[in-house]
Amino acid sequence: MMAGYLLARAGVEVVVLEKHPDFNRDFRGDTIHPSTLELMHELRLLDEFLELPHQEARELHAVINGHVVPFADFTHLPTRCQFIALMPQWDFLNFLAGHAKQFPAFALHMQHEVVDLIFENDRVAGVRVKAPEGFLDFLADLVIGADGRHADGDASVDLEKAFAGWHEPIAVVLAATPASARSYLDLRDLPPLPRWHSGRHVLVGDAAHAMTPNMGQGAAQALLDVAALRDELAAKPRAEAFRVYERSRKRPAERIVRQSRAIGRIAQTANPLAARLRDTLARHTPAALMAYQMGRVLR
Numbered sequence: 001m002m003a004g005y006l007l008a009r010a011g012v013e014v015v016v017l018e019k020h021p022d023f024n025r026d027f028r029g030d031t032i033h034p035s036t037l038e039l040m041h042e043l044r045l046l047d048e049f050l051e052l053p054h055q056e057a058r059e060l061h062a063v064i065n066g067h068v069v070p071f072a073d074f075t076h077l078p079t080r081c082q083f084i085a086l087m088p089q090w091d092f093l094n095f096l097a098g099h100a101k102q103f104p105a106f107a108l109h110m111q112h113e114v115v116d117l118i119f120e121n122d123r124v125a126g127v128r129v130k131a132p133e134g135f136l137d138f139l140a141d142l143v144i145g146a147d148g149r150h151a152d153g154d155a156s157v158d159l160e161k162a163f164a165g166w167h168e169p170i171a172v173v174l175a176a177t178p179a180s181a182r183s184y185l186d187l188r189d190l191p192p193l194p195r196w197h198s199g200r201h202v203l204v205g206d207a208a209h210a211m212t213p214n215m216g217q218g219a220a221q222a223l224l225d226v227a228a229l230r231d232e233l234a235a236k237p238r239a240e241a242f243r244v245y246e247r248s249r250k251r252p253a254e255r256i257v258r259q260s261r262a263i264g265r266i267a268q269t270a271n272p273l274a275a276r277l278r279d280t281l282a283r284h285t286p287a288a289l290m291a292y293q294m295g296r297v298l299r
């Protein structure tokens with residue numbers, strides 16, 4: 001959506017295809033990081049955006065072995081917003097879609113599922129789409145793959161069994177949640193892809209670098225991708241723009257994928273020795289230092 005907004009704003013004709021009828025999907029996080037808020041400011045959308053219902057977290061705290069410790073502090077960041085905004089992702093997407101629709105070059109087609117790529121001389125030249133009225137072909141000079149991660153989870157998982165023996169309130173929450181209200185998401189990341197682009201086709205966001213949500217950074221990284229892609233496409237021919245975009249974004253995004261996985265591994269370790277070492281380190285690292293550093297990492 002952000003890629004569509006940015007391109008349409010620059011006068012490029014753009015069609016965004018979304019397979020669902022709305023953006024009100026499974027929970028996919030609700031943190032909007034200072035780097036994203038900076039982009040919104042650059043687009044002159046920040047003030048209006050912050051009028052939407054949200055909460056602002058200038059510091060995050062974690063509970064380690066029953067102790068509440070400062071975890072991340074955003075108040076020292078050299079950004080306009082020194083906080084994380086908490087807002088459902090669908091509010092963010094609806095806000096962007098509303099603004100994008102003001103550009104004559106922008107079109108959003110809901111319930112249009114991309115089912116195949118169309119090739120011309122071995123190069124992607126468009127997409128085939130399943131729409132309510134049947135199958136449609138969209139040809140384009142540029143195809144951005146922003147279809148997220150493909151891990152729908154296993155709905156047959158027995159959650160009561162999987163979480164047996166966990167501390168309260170896990171069992172109480174599970175018992176109070178009817179099957180119809182449960183959603184199943186595999187929290188997996190994507191191994192590094194060899195390339196993010198080919199011919200007229202380029203990947204952004206989770207499609208390029210899906211990560212575990214331990215750092216809540218997936219959406220922020222996706223938005224940094226599209227801002228970088230926009231800058232390169234505005235300044236260079238397509239092939240060079242894709243190359244420079246990939247060079248500038250692949251390494252930082254994949255570093256966050258690794259950091260996120262490492263944080264998950266440490267936080268969820270089942271090894272008692274490793275858990276004790278983790279807790280001791282957390283207790284002895286000066287709180288302010290840890291919070292300062294995590295604030296920079298989670299920016």
Ligand SMILES: Cc1cc2nc3c(=O)[nH]c(=O)nc-3n(C[C@H](O)[C@H](O)[C@H](O)COP(=O)(O)OP(=O)(O)OC[C@H]3O[C@@H](n4cnc5c(N)ncnc54)[C@H](O)[C@@H]3O)c2cc1C
Nearest residue numbers: 019028029030031113114147148205206213216218219220
């Ligand atoms: C449990 C969880 C918590 C998270 N918490 C956070 C958080 O707090 N902060 C944060 O920044 N990130 C968080 N993330 C990550 C974040 O949700 C993703 O990184 C981000 O949404 C990626 O954006 P995207 O546009 O690449 O993909 P998506 O947001 O997945 O968007 C892809 C879109 O493409 C559509 N689509 C898919 N296939 C097709 C198709 N074939 N045809 C047409 N449309 C299609 C989908 O319906 C979807 O609307 C979390 C993720 C999970 C799983």
